[in-house]
Amino acid sequence: xxxxxxxxxxxxxxxxxxxxxxxxxxxxxxxxxxxxxxxxxxxxxxxxxxxxxxxxxxxxxxxxxxxxxxxxxxxxxxxxxxxxxxxxxxxxxxxxxxxxxxxxxxxxxxxxxxxxxxxxxxxxxxxxxxxxxxxxxxxxxxxxxxxxxxxxxxxxxxxxxxxxxxxxxxxxxxxxxxxxxxxxxxxxxxxxxxxxxxxxxxxxxxxxxxxxxxxxxxxxxxxxxxxxxxxxxxxxxxxxxxxxxxxxxxxxxxxxxxxxxxxxxxxxxxxxxxxxxxxxxxxxxxxxxxxxxxxxxxxxxxxxxxxxxxxxxxxxxxxxxxxxxxxx
Numbered sequence: 516x517x518x519x520x521x522x523x524x525x526x527x528x529x530x531x532x533x534x535x536x537x538x539x540x541x542x543x544x545x546x547x548x549x550x551x552x553x554x555x556x557x558x559x560x561x562x563x564x565x566x567x568x569x570x571x572x573x574x575x576x577x578x579x580x581x582x583x584x585x586x587x588x589x590x591x592x593x594x595x596x597x598x599x600x601x602x603x604x605x606x607x608x609x610x611x612x613x614x615x616x617x618x619x620x621x622x623x624x625x626x627x628x629x630x631x632x633x634x635x636x637x638x639x640x641x642x643x644x645x646x647x648x649x650x651x652x653x654x655x656x657x658x659x660x661x662x663x664x665x666x667x668x669x670x671x672x673x674x675x676x677x678x679x680x681x682x683x684x685x686x687x688x689x690x691x692x693x694x695x696x697x698x699x700x701x702x703x704x705x706x707x708x709x710x711x712x713x714x715x716x717x718x719x720x721x722x723x724x725x726x727x728x729x730x731x732x733x734x735x736x737x738x739x740x741x742x743x744x745x746x747x748x749x750x751x752x753x754x755x756x757x758x759x760x761x762x763x764x765x766x767x768x769x770x771x772x773x774x775x776x777x778x779x780x781x782x783x784x785x786x787x788x789x790x791x792x793x794x795x796x797x798x799x800x801x802x803x804x805x806x807x808x809x810x811x812x813x814x815x816x817x818x819x820x821x822x823x824x825x826x827x828x829x830x831x832x833x834x835x836x837x838x839x840x841x842x843x
Contacts, residue, residue: 607727627758653700653789669684739792
C-alpha cells in the first residue's frame with residue numbers, strides 16, 4: 516500500500532454507516548438570520564411592558580405614601596398654616612427679658628389691648644442669665660391657627676438641650692388650635708456668653724419655621740441647686756398687671772415646679788423653673804442664698820382659659836424669689 520492510498524482511505528466516512536447529510540444536516544439560513552432578531556424583539560417588548568408596569572406601581576405607591584404622610588403629619592397646604600400673613604405658631608420665653616428679634620417690629624405699649632391673633636407682632640430675642648451648668652429655663656410654643664400642628668423643635672448654637680429628651684431637638688405632635696405647650700431647657704456646659712437659637716419647624720413644610728434667639732450668659736455667681744420640673748420649692752412672689760403695673764397679689768407659696776404644681780394657672784408653675792440656691796437649700800435660719808427672676812405670662816399661660824375671670828385677658832408679671840428648696 517502506497518502512502519497516497521493510505522491517506523485516501525482515512526478520509527472516507529468509515530466511523531458510521533449514517534450518511535453525512537443525515538448526521539450533519541445543514542442549518543437553514545433563514546433561521547440563522549431571523550431567529551435572534553425576533554427573540555430580541557420579543558424580549559425588548561416584554562422588558563418595556565415590565566418597565567411601564569413597574570413605573571405605574573411605583574407611582575401609585577408614592578402617592579399612597581404621600582397620602583399617609585399627610586394623614587400622619589397634618590396639612591401641607593401652606594396657606595392653611597398661616598394667619599394674618601404669618602406662620603400660625605409662636606415661640607416664647609417665660610423670663611421677662613425679650614425684645615423684637617432683628618428689631619423689625621415694635622413692642623406694643625399695651626400687650627392686652629392688641630387687636631391681633633398673635634401674642635407678639637413678631638419673633639423674639641431674649642436674655643437668659645444662668646447661674647451655672649445644669650441651670651434651666653422654660654420655652655413656650657403657642658398654636659394661633661385653626662389647624663393642629665406637628666412641629667420639630669431644634670436648638671442650634673450648642674450647650675443647651677431639651678431636658679425631656681436630653682437632645683437638641685424635640686417633636687411636638689398634634690398641638691391643637693389655641694393650645695400651648697411648655698418645654699424645659701437645660702444648660703449642659705459652662706458658658707460665659709453664647710448665642711443660641713430655638714426653631715419650631717412644621718414637620719412636612721420645611722420653609723414654615725418660627726425662631727427664638729437666646730443670649731445665654733453667666734450670672735453673678737454659680738449656684739449648686741437649680742429648680743427643675745418636679746422639684747419642691749418655696750418662693751416669695753409679687754403679682755402685677757403687666758400693662759398697668761398694678762400690684763394684684765403677693766405672698767409666699769410652697770409647691771412642686773412644672774407639671775406637678777397646684778397653682779391655678781400653669782404659667783406660675785413653670786415660672787419658678789431656673790431659680791437657683793446654694794447647697795444649704797435655704798433651710799439654715801438667717802441665711803438667704805436663693806436667686807430672683809421675673810416672668811411675663813400671656814393670657815394663654817394665665818387666666819385665658821377661665822371664662823368670665825376678671826383677669827381673663829390680662830398679661831401677668833410674676834416677681835419671684837426662691838427662699839428654700841426642700842429635698843424631695
